[in-house]
Amino acid sequence: MIRIAAVGDLHYGEGSQGILKPGLQHLPDRADLLLLAGDLTRRGKPEEVQVLADELRGVSIPMIAVLGNHDYHAGHEAEVRRVLEEAGVRVLEGEGTTVDLDGVRVGIAGTKGFGGGFRGAHGSDFGEPEMKAFVGHTKMLSNRLAQALAGLDADLRIALLHYSPIEGTLEGERLEIYPFLGSYLMAEAVDNAGADLVVHGHAHHGTEKGRTPAGIPVRNVAQPLIRHAYNIYTLNAHREVLAAAAGGIS
């Protein structure tokens, strides 16, 4: 059994020192992997993410993150990424990574993702350059997500996003803002490539649990929604993988 801790939307900034650290005290005993689902800062300032990095440094389990829209606001996303990686957090954007957890290979494909809307009501990259850029960005990131997932050589596969791939985990948000909260193109990418779990943030007033149209579990881990330092989800690898990890199959 693999235990995945996940949280997003920590929105670290001035005065955030010590918010997360007490909640991380027993994390390595309770989980095998920590996923951070974007919006780690308020304005994307390196000094904001430095406060969070100092609290994460020394966490002894693998940490994987994507950035969120707030982390891009100041235009210093490369520096934000560098500060996190110096603290031991692997940051993904359209990429995949695999970690070995007691012989079980867990693959994570990550992207910020973007908006556009959902089936039957999605924007098109048509008309003004601004609209083409908006929907084109979502299409590009969704394609990269599909490629990153398909490229994972792993026993379990997780898609880590900031924006939501489904409407189900947005329930509670105002319908008018759904196109700014996610896009079904990411769900399509996940359903086509296959995954065992999708984790996202961004929707503070949404719902924790949902599924893609193909039935893949989706969890919204926005911190203002889950109201904990993180949530823990357990995944069982296929029986033959567990047996091989235990030395039962050569």
Added chain:
Amino acid sequence: MSEPPDYLPDRIREQLFHDPRVAEQDLKVDVKEHRVLLGGNVSSVQLRHTITEVAQELLPGYEIVNETTVVPATEPEDEESVS
């Protein structure tokens, strides 16, 4: 010509979001006569105080009622088996 009052809450909400001391999108703003009601989630006690101060700067002479909630970040009690 003075600003029609119905647009005031959205303008204040937008100004709070763009103020570097706040940068919080998850705020609700309601204005009734000279009383400003602030709601929503914030991540720290300090940010909650700052929001009151900035709202007062934006609307001097208004009473600021800050009913925002500081979101807890404690350890989870249990775990969920997903598969």
